[in-house]
Amino acid sequence: MALSSILLLGTFGTDSPAGKRHHQRCIWVLALMILGIGLGALLPKPYHHAVALLTGLAVAFIAVEMWRYVDSLDELEHRLQMEALAWAYVILIALAMSLGGLALAIGWKIDPAWLIALEPVRAWRLHALVRRFT
Amino acid sequence: MTYCLRVLRAEPQWSQADLAEKLGLSRQTINAIETGRYDPSLPLAFQLAEAFGLRIDEIFNPREGAKTQ
Numbered sequence: 001m002a003l004s005s006i007l008l009l010g011t012f013g014t015d016s017p018a019g020k021r022h023h024q025r026c027i028w029v030l031a032l033m034i035l036g037i038g039l040g041a042l043l044p045k046p047y048h049h050a051v052a053l054l055t056g057l058a059v060a061f062i063a064v065e066m067w068r069y070v071d072s073l074d075e076l077e078h079r080l081q082m083e084a085l086a087w088a089y090v091i092l093i094a095l096a097m098s099l100g101g102l103a104l105a106i107g108w109k110i111d112p113a114w115l116i117a118l119e120p121v122r123a124w125r126l127h128a129l130v131r132r133f134t
Numbered sequence: 135m136t137y138c139l140r141v142l143r144a145e146p147q148w149s150q151a152d153l154a155e156k157l158g159l160s161r162q163t164i165n166a167i168e169t170g171r172y173d174p175s176l177p178l179a180f181q182l183a184e185a186f187g188l189r190i191d192e193i194f195n196p197r198e199g200a201k202t203q
Contacts, residue, residue: 012160015160021187074158074159074160074163075159075163075174075175075178076159076160076162076163076166076172077160077163088136116149130162133162133166133171133172134162134165134166134171134172
Protein backbone atom coordinates (compact mmCIF):
# COMPACT_ATOMS: atom_id res chain seq x y z
CA MET A 1 0.00 0.00 0.00
CA ALA A 2 1.54 3.26 -1.11
CA LEU A 3 2.09 5.58 1.84
CA SER A 4 1.78 8.71 -0.31
CA SER A 5 -1.54 7.53 -1.69
CA ILE A 6 -2.86 6.75 1.79
CA LEU A 7 -1.84 10.11 3.25
CA LEU A 8 -2.61 12.32 0.25
CA LEU A 9 -5.70 10.66 -1.17
CA GLY A 10 -6.96 8.31 1.51
CA THR A 11 -6.82 5.31 -0.82
CA PHE A 12 -4.56 2.28 -1.25
CA GLY A 13 -3.11 3.47 -4.55
CA THR A 14 -3.55 2.60 -8.18
CA ASP A 15 -2.22 -0.97 -8.17
CA SER A 16 -5.67 -2.51 -8.52
CA PRO A 17 -7.95 -1.81 -11.53
CA ALA A 18 -10.58 -0.41 -9.15
CA GLY A 19 -8.01 1.90 -7.56
CA LYS A 20 -6.85 3.08 -10.97
CA ARG A 21 -10.41 3.75 -12.13
CA HIS A 22 -11.24 5.58 -8.91
CA HIS A 23 -8.20 7.82 -9.15
CA GLN A 24 -8.70 8.60 -12.84
CA ARG A 25 -12.36 9.49 -12.45
CA CYS A 26 -11.84 11.58 -9.34
CA ILE A 27 -8.97 13.50 -10.90
CA TRP A 28 -11.07 14.28 -14.00
CA VAL A 29 -14.06 15.38 -11.94
CA LEU A 30 -11.88 17.48 -9.63
CA ALA A 31 -10.20 19.13 -12.62
CA LEU A 32 -13.59 19.90 -14.19
CA MET A 33 -14.89 21.19 -10.87
CA ILE A 34 -11.94 23.56 -10.39
CA LEU A 35 -12.26 24.71 -14.00
CA GLY A 36 -16.00 25.26 -13.47
CA ILE A 37 -15.42 27.27 -10.30
CA GLY A 38 -12.76 29.34 -12.08
CA LEU A 39 -14.98 30.04 -15.06
CA GLY A 40 -17.97 30.60 -12.79
CA ALA A 41 -16.15 33.40 -11.01
CA LEU A 42 -15.94 35.22 -14.34
CA LEU A 43 -19.66 34.90 -15.00
CA PRO A 44 -22.34 37.29 -13.69
CA LYS A 45 -23.83 36.58 -10.25
CA PRO A 46 -27.02 34.79 -11.41
CA TYR A 47 -24.85 31.98 -12.82
CA HIS A 48 -23.13 31.41 -9.48
CA HIS A 49 -26.05 29.24 -8.33
CA ALA A 50 -25.49 26.94 -11.30
CA VAL A 51 -21.79 26.72 -10.48
CA ALA A 52 -22.62 25.87 -6.84
CA LEU A 53 -25.03 23.17 -8.03
CA LEU A 54 -22.43 21.69 -10.39
CA THR A 55 -19.85 21.70 -7.60
CA GLY A 56 -22.28 19.80 -5.38
CA LEU A 57 -22.92 17.28 -8.16
CA ALA A 58 -19.19 16.81 -8.68
CA VAL A 59 -18.60 16.15 -4.98
CA ALA A 60 -21.58 13.76 -4.93
CA PHE A 61 -20.05 11.90 -7.89
CA ILE A 62 -16.75 11.60 -6.02
CA ALA A 63 -18.62 10.28 -2.97
CA VAL A 64 -20.36 7.62 -5.09
CA GLU A 65 -17.04 6.71 -6.71
CA MET A 66 -15.47 6.42 -3.25
CA TRP A 67 -18.25 4.08 -2.20
CA ARG A 68 -17.76 1.93 -5.30
CA TYR A 69 -14.03 1.86 -4.68
CA VAL A 70 -14.41 0.80 -1.04
CA ASP A 71 -16.90 -1.85 -2.14
CA SER A 72 -14.35 -3.31 -4.56
CA LEU A 73 -11.66 -3.80 -1.91
CA ASP A 74 -10.89 -7.10 -0.22
CA GLU A 75 -12.20 -7.67 3.28
CA LEU A 76 -9.25 -6.27 5.24
CA GLU A 77 -8.89 -3.18 3.05
CA HIS A 78 -12.66 -2.70 3.17
CA ARG A 79 -12.60 -2.88 6.95
CA LEU A 80 -9.74 -0.37 7.19
CA GLN A 81 -11.50 2.10 4.90
CA MET A 82 -14.80 1.73 6.76
CA GLU A 83 -13.12 2.24 10.14
CA ALA A 84 -11.35 5.36 8.89
CA LEU A 85 -14.61 6.69 7.42
CA ALA A 86 -16.49 5.97 10.65
CA TRP A 87 -13.80 7.71 12.66
CA ALA A 88 -13.89 10.79 10.41
CA TYR A 89 -17.70 10.80 10.62
CA VAL A 90 -17.69 10.91 14.42
CA ILE A 91 -15.19 13.78 14.37
CA LEU A 92 -17.31 15.54 11.75
CA ILE A 93 -20.41 15.33 13.94
CA ALA A 94 -18.55 16.57 17.02
CA LEU A 95 -16.95 19.41 15.06
CA ALA A 96 -20.19 20.41 13.32
CA MET A 97 -22.07 20.48 16.63
CA SER A 98 -19.31 22.48 18.34
CA LEU A 99 -19.10 24.99 15.51
CA GLY A 100 -22.90 25.19 15.37
CA GLY A 101 -22.99 25.97 19.08
CA LEU A 102 -20.28 28.55 18.65
CA ALA A 103 -22.17 30.13 15.77
CA LEU A 104 -25.31 30.40 17.94
CA ALA A 105 -23.41 31.75 20.92
CA ILE A 106 -21.27 34.44 19.32
CA GLY A 107 -22.75 34.74 15.86
CA TRP A 108 -19.56 33.51 14.26
CA LYS A 109 -20.10 31.96 10.85
CA ILE A 110 -17.99 29.29 9.25
CA ASP A 111 -18.29 28.08 5.70
CA PRO A 112 -19.23 24.36 5.82
CA ALA A 113 -16.92 23.83 2.85
CA TRP A 114 -14.05 23.98 5.35
CA LEU A 115 -15.17 20.61 6.68
CA ILE A 116 -13.27 19.17 3.71
CA ALA A 117 -10.29 19.66 6.03
CA LEU A 118 -11.43 16.43 7.66
CA GLU A 119 -10.17 14.46 4.66
CA PRO A 120 -6.58 14.51 5.97
CA VAL A 121 -7.94 13.31 9.32
CA ARG A 122 -9.50 10.30 7.57
CA ALA A 123 -6.28 9.67 5.67
CA TRP A 124 -4.22 9.88 8.85
CA ARG A 125 -6.54 7.43 10.61
CA LEU A 126 -6.33 5.10 7.61
CA HIS A 127 -2.56 5.25 7.80
CA ALA A 128 -2.66 4.38 11.53
CA LEU A 129 -4.95 1.41 10.83
CA VAL A 130 -2.78 0.15 7.98
CA ARG A 131 0.24 0.24 10.29
CA ARG A 132 -1.65 -1.80 12.86
CA PHE A 133 -2.57 -4.57 10.43
CA THR A 134 0.34 -4.75 8.01
CA MET B 135 -5.60 -18.09 15.90
CA THR B 136 -2.43 -19.49 14.46
CA TYR B 137 -1.83 -20.09 10.79
CA CYS B 138 0.62 -22.07 8.75
CA LEU B 139 0.12 -20.24 5.47
CA ARG B 140 3.79 -19.48 5.07
CA VAL B 141 4.65 -23.17 5.31
CA LEU B 142 1.81 -24.14 2.99
CA ARG B 143 2.90 -21.56 0.43
CA ALA B 144 6.41 -22.92 0.39
CA GLU B 145 5.48 -26.26 -1.18
CA PRO B 146 3.93 -24.97 -4.42
CA GLN B 147 6.42 -22.07 -4.20
CA TRP B 148 3.75 -19.43 -4.19
CA SER B 149 4.70 -15.95 -3.15
CA GLN B 150 2.31 -13.84 -1.13
CA ALA B 151 1.48 -12.01 -4.34
CA ASP B 152 0.70 -15.31 -6.14
CA LEU B 153 -1.68 -16.41 -3.41
CA ALA B 154 -3.24 -12.96 -3.24
CA GLU B 155 -3.87 -13.01 -6.98
CA LYS B 156 -5.44 -16.48 -6.83
CA LEU B 157 -7.86 -15.36 -4.15
CA GLY B 158 -8.51 -11.83 -5.40
CA LEU B 159 -6.90 -10.26 -2.33
CA SER B 160 -4.16 -7.74 -1.81
CA ARG B 161 -0.69 -8.96 -0.85
CA GLN B 162 -0.95 -6.94 2.34
CA THR B 163 -4.03 -8.89 3.38
CA ILE B 164 -2.20 -12.21 2.91
CA ASN B 165 0.70 -10.81 4.92
CA ALA B 166 -1.62 -9.64 7.72
CA ILE B 167 -3.20 -13.11 7.91
CA GLU B 168 0.18 -14.86 7.83
CA THR B 169 1.58 -12.75 10.62
CA GLY B 170 -1.54 -13.22 12.74
CA ARG B 171 -2.44 -9.56 12.72
CA TYR B 172 -5.75 -10.21 11.01
CA ASP B 173 -8.20 -13.08 11.43
CA PRO B 174 -9.97 -13.70 8.12
CA SER B 175 -13.73 -14.05 7.83
CA LEU B 176 -15.16 -17.54 7.56
CA PRO B 177 -15.80 -17.30 3.78
CA LEU B 178 -12.20 -16.19 3.24
CA ALA B 179 -10.91 -18.94 5.53
CA PHE B 180 -12.79 -21.48 3.38
CA GLN B 181 -11.34 -19.91 0.24
CA LEU B 182 -7.83 -20.21 1.65
CA ALA B 183 -8.38 -23.82 2.65
CA GLU B 184 -9.73 -24.60 -0.82
CA ALA B 185 -6.71 -22.98 -2.48
CA PHE B 186 -4.44 -25.44 -0.68
CA GLY B 187 -6.83 -28.39 -1.01
CA LEU B 188 -7.09 -28.71 2.76
CA ARG B 189 -9.76 -28.58 5.42
CA ILE B 190 -10.23 -25.29 7.22
CA ASP B 191 -9.05 -26.70 10.57
CA GLU B 192 -5.81 -27.87 8.95
CA ILE B 193 -4.89 -24.25 8.29
CA PHE B 194 -6.42 -22.37 11.18
CA ASN B 195 -5.84 -23.48 14.72
CA PRO B 196 -7.94 -21.65 17.30
CA ARG B 197 -6.32 -23.33 20.30
CA GLU B 198 -2.78 -22.04 20.04
CA GLY B 199 -2.04 -18.41 20.79
CA ALA B 200 -5.69 -17.37 20.73
CA LYS B 201 -5.99 -13.83 19.52
CA THR B 202 -9.06 -11.64 19.34
CA GLN B 203 -9.46 -8.45 17.37
